[in-house]
Amino acid sequence: MLGNFSYSNPTKLYFGEESLSFLNEELPKYGDKVLLVYGGGSIKQTGLYDEIMQILAENGKQVFEDAGVMPNPTVEKLTEGCQIAKDNDVDFILAVGGGSVCDYAKAVSASAFCEEDPWEKYFIRKEAVDNPIIPLGCVLTMVGTGSEMNGGSVITNTTTTQKIGRVFGEDVFPKFSILNPVLTYTVPKQQMVAGFFDIMSHILEQYFSNEDDNTSDYIMEGLLKSLIHSSKIALENPTDYEARSNIMWTATWALNTLVAKGKSTDWMVHMIGQSIGAYTDATHGMTLSAISLPYYRLILPAGLAKFKRYAINVWGVNPEGKTDEQVALEGLSEMEHYMRTLGLVLNIKELGATPDMLEGIVAGSFITKGGYKVLTKEDIMSVLIESMNQ
Ligand code: NZQ
Ligand code: ZN
Numbered sequence: 498m499l500g501n502f503s504y505s506n507p508t509k510l511y512f513g514e515e516s517l518s519f520l521n522e523e524l525p526k527y528g529d530k531v532l533l534v535y536g537g538g539s540i541k542q543t544g545l546y547d548e549i550m551q552i553l554a555e556n557g558k559q560v561f562e563d564a565g566v567m568p569n570p571t572v573e574k575l576t577e578g579c580q581i582a583k584d585n586d587v588d589f590i591l592a593v594g595g596g597s598v599c600d601y602a603k604a605v606s607a608s609a610f611c612e613e614d615p616w617e618k619y620f621i622r623k624e625a626v627d628n629p630i631i632p633l634g635c636v637l638t639m640v641g642t643g644s645e646m647n648g649g650s651v652i653t654n655t656t657t658t659q660k661i662g663r664v665f666g667e668d669v670f671p672k673f674s675i676l677n678p679v680l681t682y683t684v685p686k687q688q689m690v691a692g693f694f695d696i697m698s699h700i701l702e703q704y705f706s707n708e709d710d711n712t713s714d715y716i717m718e719g720l721l722k723s724l725i726h727s728s729k730i731a732l733e734n735p736t737d738y739e740a741r742s743n744i745m746w747t748a749t750w751a752l753n754t755l756v757a758k759g760k761s762t763d764w765m766v767h768m769i770g771q772s773i774g775a776y777t778d779a780t781h782g783m784t785l786s787a788i789s790l791p792y793y794r795l796i797l798p799a800g801l802a803k804f805k806r807y808a809i810n811v812w813g814v815n816p817e818g819k820t821d822e823q824v825a826l827e828g829l830s831e832m833e834h835y836m837r838t839l840g841l842v843l844n845i846k847e848l849g850a851t852p853d854m855l856e857g858i859v860a861g862s863f864i865t866k867g868g869y870k871v872l873t874k875e876d877i878m879s880v881l882i883e884s885m886n887q
Contacts (some may be wrong), residue, residue, distance in 0.1 A: 499711060499712070499758075499759030499760070500708050500759045500765045501545070501759075501762065502759050504709065504754070504755070505667070506646060506667075506670070506753055506755070507667045507670050507672070508645070508646045508647075508670050508671050508672070508673065508674055509523075509672065509673040509674075510646065510673070510674055510676060510749070510752075511673065511674070511675045511676065512676045512739075512742075512745075513676075513677065513678075513742075513745070514677060514678070514679055515677075516675045516677045517548065517549075517552070517636065517677055518678060518745050519673075519674055519675060520549070520552045520556075520634075520636075520675065520877065521555070521556065523672070523673050524552070524556040524589075525556060526560065526672075527588050527590060527632060528575060528588025528589060528590035529557065529558055529559050529813065530558070530559050530561065530585060530586065530587045530588045531553060531558045531559070531560050531561070531587065531588070531589050531590075531591055532561050532562075532563055532578075532581065532582050532587040532589070532590045532591070532605075532631075533549070533550075533553070533561070533562050533563070533591050533593065534563045534564075534566060534578070534590055534591065534593070534601065534602045534605070534679045534733055535561050535562075535563075535564055535566065535592075535593045535594050535598055536565070536566045536567070536568075536594040536595070536597065536598050537562075537565060537566075537567065538564075538870070539594070539638065539683065540593050540594065540638065541591055542683075542865050543627050543638075543680070544720055544741075545593065545636070545638065545680065546593075546644045549591070549593060550634065553591075553871075561581060561582075561585045561587060563577070563578045563581050563582075563605070566578075566597055566598045566601045566715075567592065567597065568595075568597045568651065568778075568780065568781075569597060569651075569653045569660065569774055569778055569781070570597050570598075570600060570601040570604070570651075570652055571652070571653050571654070571655055572616050572652055572653070572654045572655070572656070572676070573655070574601065575601065575604050575605065575608060575615065575616070575652055576784060578601065578604075578605040578609075579605055579608050579609040579611075579615070582602035582605055582609040582631060582687075583609050583610065585882055587631060588631070588632075589631065589632055589633065589634070590602045590605060590606055590631050590632070590634075591633070591634055591635075591636070592633055592634070592635045592636070592671070593635075593636045593638065594636075594637075594638050594639065595637070595639030595641070595642070595684075595688075595692075596639065596641060596642025596643075596644040596651075596695075597812045599635045599637070599642070599644035599645060599671065599710045599791050600642070600644050600649060600650040600651050600652070601643075601650070601652070602633050602635070603633065603648070603649075603650040603664075603665055603669050603670075603671075604619075604652055605631070606631045606632070606633045606652045607619060607628075607630055607650075607665055607669050609631055609679055610628040610629065610630075610631075611626075611628050611810075616652070616654060617621075619661050619663055619665075620652055620654075620661045621661070623663060624664065625666070626665065626668070626669065630668050630669055630671050633669075633671055633672065634671055634672050634673045634674065634675075635671040635673070635674040635675065636675045636677075636680070636883060637672075637674060637675065637676050637677075637680070637681075637745075638680045638681060638683075639681060639684050639688060639689075639740075640681050640684075640689075640693075640744055640745045640748045641692025641693070641695035641696055641747055641782060642689065642692075642695060642748070642752070642781070643696075643699060643747055643749055643751055643752025643753055644873060645671060645674035645749060646670070646671070646674060646749050646752075646753035646823070647664070647670065647750070647752055647753055647754060648664045648665035648666060648667065648670050649662055649663075649664055649665075650662065650663050650664075650665060650669075651663075651771065651781075653774065653775055653778070654775075654789070658775045658776060658857065658861065659861060660772065660774045660777050660861075661771070662767075662770040662771065662777035676745055676746075676749065677742040677747045678742040678744075679738070679741075680721040681741055681745065682696055682735055682736050682741065686735070686840075687780070687783075687840070688780065689731070689735065690732070690782070690839040690840055690841055691780045691781065691782030691783050691786070691841070692748070692782055692863055693702050693724065693728045693731075693744065693781035693782070693839060694782045694783075694785055694786045694789075694836070694839070694841050695748075695781060695785060696724055696744070696747055696748045696751050697724060697725075698766055698767065698782070698785040698786075698789060699719065699752040699769075700717045700720055700721055700724075700756070701721075701750075701766070701789070701793075702762055702763045702764045702765075702766060702767060703717060703757050703760070703762045703763070704717045704718075704721075704738065704803070704807070705763050705793070705796070705800055705804075705807075705868060705869060706760060706761045706763050706800075706867050706868050706869065707760050707761055707802055708760055708800075708802055708803065709760075711759065711760050713755075713756045713757070713758065713759065713760055714760075714806075716750075716755075717756055718758075718807075718810045718811055719815070720747050720750060720751055721811045722749060722811060723743055723747050723760075724744060724747045724751075725742075725811070725835060726737075727740040727741075727743040727744045727747070728740070728744060728839065729838070730841060731744060732838070735754070761867035761868075762867045762868075763865060763867050763868030763869070764865050764867065764868075765792065765864070765865050765868055765872060766785050766788060766789055766792055767785065768791070768862045768863045768864070769784075769788050769858070769862045769864055769877060770784035770785045770787075770788060770882070771784070771861075771862075772857075772858045772859075772860075772861035772862040773787070773788070773845060773848060773850060773858055775858075775861055776849075776850065776854045776857060776858055776861075777845075777848045777849040777854075778849075779842075779848035779849060779850075780848075782841075783841065783842040783847075783848055784845075784848060786836055786841035786842055786843060787842050787843055787844060787847070787848060787884050787885055788845065788880050788881070788884050789832075789846045790829060790832070790833055790836075791879075791880045791881075791883030791884050791887065792880050793829055793832075794826075794829060794883075795870070795872075795876060795879065795880060795883075796868065796869045796870045797822075797826070797829070798822075798869075799869035799870040800869030800870075801821055801822065801825055802821070803869075804825035804829070805824045805825045805828070806822050807828050808825055808827055808828020808829075809824065809826075809828075811828070812827075812828045812831035812832065813831075814827045814828050814831065818832045842886070843887050844884055844885060844886075844887055845881060845884045845885055846885055850881075850885075852885075855878060855881050855882075858881060859877045859878050859881070860874075861872050862877050864877075
């Protein structure tokens with residue numbers, strides 16, 4: 498049975514090959530001082546930087562730049578960005594990049610005028626934002642996180658070795674996001690497939706919970722089937738517009754808060770994955786792929802009916818003459834085959850994790866309660882060890 502909920506999403510989306518031109522409709526709504534936030538330079542190589550600078554100039558904007566946002570953005574970088582935003586009293590933030598750039602822009606948006614340490618206030622204590630917020634918009638260049646239409650912001654503290662996500666309220670969601678699938682063609686293959694698995698993981702984190710009949714579960718099965726289908730095509734042909742556009746749309750729906758409504762969610766894979774990320778600075782999607790199968794095999798007995806449904810409805814496993822457990826395990830084998838086909842990392846050693854890090858990774862993994870099994874610290878350790886052996 499669906500629980501009680503309210504639903505709205507304030508982000509306006511512009512989707513398609515012509516979507517960048519809609520910046521001309523959005524920019525006039527905000528003040529003249531724009532902070533352009535971007536990553537390590539891919540937007541300069543692809544020419545997107547020049548295109549956007551031209552649009553900003555045509556709209557009479559005074560542009561300040563905050564470049565060099567790294568994958569897994571850090572607290573140090575956040576401090577720098579807040580300073581630039583505050584010193585120049587910017588009216589608007591335009592984030593151009595992947596999830597890291599978009600997440601980071603949200604953190605700057607909420608933190609620039611925070612009078613305390615924003616890491617402590619907004620990421621550790623998760624307090625409501627009570628200072629002025631700088632509105633932001635996003636031009637997405639890499640697909641996976643769903644950051645373009647949610648309040649998520651994940652920041653890494655390299656001093657304390659913590660990677661912590663914060664879900665900000667609607668006032669920090671991007672005011673608009675521009676989703677042009679063509680802009681994702683240049684994403685390197687390993688990043689591309691990591692993004693694909695991030696999408697899958699977001700869906701599964703919300704799917705593997707509850708045992709009731711729930712509309713969201715049917716929606717998620719559809720999203721998963723579309724993702725699996727299109728990702729195989731994109732792997733062969735990264736410039737297949739149909740596949741890349743379907744994947745881009747699936748990524749947005751996987752984590753724009755809709756499918757979580759009225760049901761509980763798990764997020765344990767992300768909690769362990771983030772802790773691995775804090776220790777290794779590994780690509781987010783790969784931290785998830787390396788632990789998902791050991792985690793799901795561990796919780797399978799507690800959520801057997803759903804794992805059986807997953808095997809049949811998503812992976813097309815034929816249940817005839819098999820026990821529920823056999824069907825469920827066959828589903829995970831199909832998933833493993835798919836993951837190997839994409840070339841995902843399945844072993845945390847390949848991400849730079851070493852045995853001496855394991856205790857710290859376990860300690861840094863927040864334990865969630867919405868899934869089929871509330872994990873113990875020993876369970877988390879067993880997942881990590883399994884990953885090291887697969
Ligand atoms: O920095 P540049 O030079 O732009 O290169 C980036 C970066 O090296 C490159 N890239 C992006 N678009 C490109 C491109 N290269 C060529 N052509 C393009 N069009 O890709 C690399 C990775 O980018 P990044 O933004 O780090 O990837 P992703 O989108 O996967 O974001 C990962 C971050 O998002 C967080 C993760 O924890 C991680 O910090 N997440 C955010 C979530 C949210 N907001 O809800 C949820 C997720 O679960 C996730 O935790
Ligand atoms: Zn994720």
